[in-house]
Amino acid sequence: MSGLAGILAGHHAPGVYRWHAAFGPADVRHTVEHAGWRFARVDGVGVEDKTALMGALGAAVGAPDHYGHNLDAVWDVLRDVDGPMLLLWDEWGPIARADRDTFDRVTSLLNDRAEQGGLAVLLRGEGPEIDVPSLD
Template identity: 55%
Template sequence: MSGLSGVFAGRRPPGIYRWHAAYDVSDVRHTVEHAGWRFGYVDGWLAETKAEFLDAVGVALDFPDYYGRNFDALNDCLRDLADRGDDTVLLWDGWGPFARADEQAFAVALRILTERAEAADHERGGRFLVLLRGAGPDLDVPSLD
């Protein structure tokens, strides 16, 4: 998991990355948590619509009960993670079906996730890393491999 370790060691910035590593989710979780980061997992094969994605990310990142399951609420809850100083990795397997089924909603979701990653306060915590794993449309997103 050298690319992931590079982020943890500060050699690569947190952000949005394509990731082709075939590690089991439990192994990724263990590595992330061992590094002191929170871990969230979205199984995109079960979250192919906007509503399903918003539900899945809320569960994955343990958002509070008042999470409104819309893009404004997603943005707010991600900001709350940063305010608490939680360094977080979100592994999003199978993101391609959502990206293909609803290009506009996927673009909004990706923009919100990207803005959250770029707004992180690296001094006090709150770093955010999203790993897009699996096949999908071409994106202007670097690879972590």
């Protein structure tokens, strides 16, 4: 988990990264929480439109019941996260292929939020070519 360890130790700049490690979500969660970070996971299987993605992101980050299911609401929820959070987004490829505009807008928002500190996002799985650095 060397790339992940680098994130957790602050050796990598905050941001959105591609990550090709095959560790199970429970193992990643354990490592992340052991380092004192909060862990969230988006399971992107079957997520192919904005509505499904907003729901999956909201569920992953523990959005309240009144969550608005839009980009502003995602920003607000992420802004209010206590402590650092690692968001593991498994199977990001379906939304990136089906609705590239939504995928690009969401990853841009996640990157902007990560640059403020306290958030790292790992995109894991196969997908189209994207301009995101690899953590591997």
